[in-house]
Amino acid sequence: MKDWGYSILKGRQIDFENNDFSIAEYITKHEPSFRWCIGCGSCTATCSAARLTDFNPRKLKLLIQRGEIKGLADEIAKCMLCGKCQLVCPRGINTRNVIQNIKRALNTCHAL
Numbered sequence: 001m002k003d004w005g006y007s008i009l010k011g012r013q014i015d016f017e018n019n020d021f022s023i024a025e026y027i028t029k030h031e032p033s034f035r036w037c038i039g040c041g042s043c044t045a046t047c048s049a050a051r052l053t054d055f056n057p058r059k060l061k062l063l064i065q066r067g068e069i070k071g072l073a074d075e076i077a078k079c080m081l082c083g084k085c086q087l088v089c090p091r092g093i094n095t096r097n098v099i100q101n102i103k104r105a106l107n108t109c110h111a112l
Ligand code: SF4
Pocket: 036, 037, 038, 039, 040, 041, 042, 043, 044, 058, 085, 088, 089, 090, 091, 092, 093, 095
C-alpha cells in the first residue's frame, strides 16, 4: 500500500512496482562504484554545468537509484564531462564513467 491517509506533502515512497531500475542496474554492472554514493553533494557543489544550468548530479544519481528516469536524457545532456566531480568525490566514485554509462544505458536499454 503506497498511499494511505491524509498528508499535506506528496508521497515520495519508491514505487517498486512501476519505477524503472534498468538504468541503475546497467550502471552498477559496468561501474560498480556507483553504489558507493553517500549523497554528500560535493559533486553538485563543484559541477561546471551546475554553475550555468539547473543540472544536479547528486539528485540525478538519487533519482536513477529510485528508478525515476523521466527526462533523464535531457538532464544528462547538460554534463560537459569535465571530470571535476570525480576529483572531489570523497568516496572515490568514477563519476565520469558513471555519466558515460548513463548515456550508454539510455542508448542500449531505452529510447527515451
Ligand atoms: S561527491 Fe561522490 S559521494 Fe558525494 S554525492 Fe557526489 S557521487 Fe555521491
